[in-house]
Amino acid sequence: MQFENVQKNFGFGCMRLPMRGKEVDAAQFSAMVDAFLESGFNYFDTAHGYLGTKSETAIRECLVKRHPRACFTLTDKLTENYFAREEDIRPFFAEQLEACGVDYFDFYLMHAQNAGNYEKFRRCRAYETAFALKAEGKIRHVGISFHDTAAVLDRILCDYPAIEVVQLQFNYADFENPGVQSRLCYEVCEKHGKPVIVMEPVKGGTLARLPAAAQAHFDALHGGSAASYAIRFAAGFERVFMVLSGMSTLAQLRENVAFMKDFRPLDAREREAVRKVCEELRKEEFIPCTACRYCTDGCPKQISIPDLFACMNQKKRYKDWNSDVYYANFTQAGRGKASACIACGKCEASCPQHLPIRKLLKEVAAQFE
Numbered sequence: 001m002q003f004e005n006v007q008k009n010f011g012f013g014c015m016r017l018p019m020r021g022k023e024v025d026a027a028q029f030s031a032m033v034d035a036f037l038e039s040g041f042n043y044f045d046t047a048h049g050y051l052g053t054k055s056e057t058a059i060r061e062c063l064v065k066r067h068p069r070a071c072f073t074l075t076d077k078l079t080e081n082y083f084a085r086e087e088d089i090r091p092f093f094a095e096q097l098e099a100c101g102v103d104y105f106d107f108y109l110m111h112a113q114n115a116g117n118y119e120k121f122r123r124c125r126a127y128e129t130a131f132a133l134k135a136e137g138k139i140r141h142v143g144i145s146f147h148d149t150a151a152v153l154d155r156i157l158c159d160y161p162a163i164e165v166v167q168l169q170f171n172y173a174d175f176e177n178p179g180v181q182s183r184l185c186y187e188v189c190e191k192h193g194k195p196v197i198v199m200e201p202v203k204g205g206t207l208a209r210l211p212a213a214a215q216a217h218f219d220a221l222h223g224g225s226a227a228s229y230a231i232r233f234a235a236g237f238e239r240v241f242m243v244l245s246g247m248s249t250l251a252q253l254r255e256n257v258a259f260m261k262d263f264r265p266l267d268a269r270e271r272e273a274v275r276k277v278c279e280e281l282r283k284e285e286f287i288p289c290t291a292c293r294y295c296t297d298g299c300p301k302q303i304s305i306p307d308l309f310a311c312m313n314q315k316k317r318y319k320d321w322n323s324d325v326y327y328a329n330f331t332q333a334g335r336g337k338a339s340a341c342i343a344c345g346k347c348e349a350s351c352p353q354h355l356p357i358r359k360l361l362k363e364v365a366a367q368f369e
Contacts, residue, residue: 010243010256015055039261046059074102077110080111109145112325114329115329143163146169153166197244218277228259231259284317295357303335338364
């Protein structure tokens with residue numbers, strides 16, 4: 001899986017840049033860009049909404065104006081908030097090129113695809129527009145970034161087989177998470193022969209700040225940091241060609257490029273440590289749901305109960321925004337919110353774990369709604 005001009009398998013995610021007040025710290029970001037390129041890496045990822053639209057312009061000032069275009073690879077995205085109809089897409093795309101100071105994007109992704117916004121992208125012919133821009137030389141490769149179930153991903157890749165890459169939330173904590181479905185989505189990419197770009201390998205930084213009992217398993221290896229094991233876990237999969245990290249300091253960047261410069265997949269001992277870390281994290285789950293899905297069969301409101309419980313566990317454990325995104329995904333297209341529960345009790349009668357589902361759904365609704 002080799003794309004032209006892409007060096008190595010580690011990319012700079014530009015969503016968490018160094019800030020000085022409300023502005024990007026241009027001096028520090030420039031130093032980070034230089035160090036990144038000097039280390040042999042050249043992949044940068046942005047989107048119009050990152051840092052309140054300041055990520056794109058920071059890339060223009062700190063990367064594009066200071067380095068030849070041929071020395072870096074740049075990815076941008078089409079986000080649903082910035083178009084309402086097909087006619088809006090090309091002007092928005094032109095604004096993105098101008099904001100970044102480039103004539104083309106190496107990769108252009110349909111952003112944060114899920115069952116709900118995918119219909120808007122189809123209706124507005126967003127994919128067709130992107131493929132046309134590729135034919136015109138303004139995009140080198142068309143792909144998607146994705147936040148939903150494996151079934152939805154399979155549908156999109158069947159509908160648009162010309163998609164070249166898929167960007168997934170992928171890390172060891174979400175690998176078997178029924179809410180995120182990292183493994184299942186990765187297997188869909190394998191089925192369709194699509195290279196994978198990994199986002200959130202350290203889960204927004206939370207896998208760099210582990211509970212003491214979990215961290216102890218990595219400490220026993222006497223090797224790298226918790227973040228290094230998370231990034232190397234993601235990068236070790238055959239179909240993964242790029243792993244992104246949102247770096248905010250020069251120290252973070254130097255640490256990451258040090259272990260990715262001569263990348264080595266996790267060995268058996270390190271994989272066992274990851275397994276034990278996952279076990280420790282699972283002990284912290286608040287709702288012991290096994291996702292057997294017996295509860296969903298007779299639900300009159302079509303509430304995706306196990307998925308909502310998975311979102312609740314993730315929210316309680318990591319306190320991140322991704323849980324809210326997935327909650328929204330699981331409560332659309334005819335599927336009820338937690339608050340839609342009419343307390344009929346059918347779910348509890350079929351639950352092998354004998355969970356107080358009606359009570360738990362009220363807690364989920366209070367958290368997310």
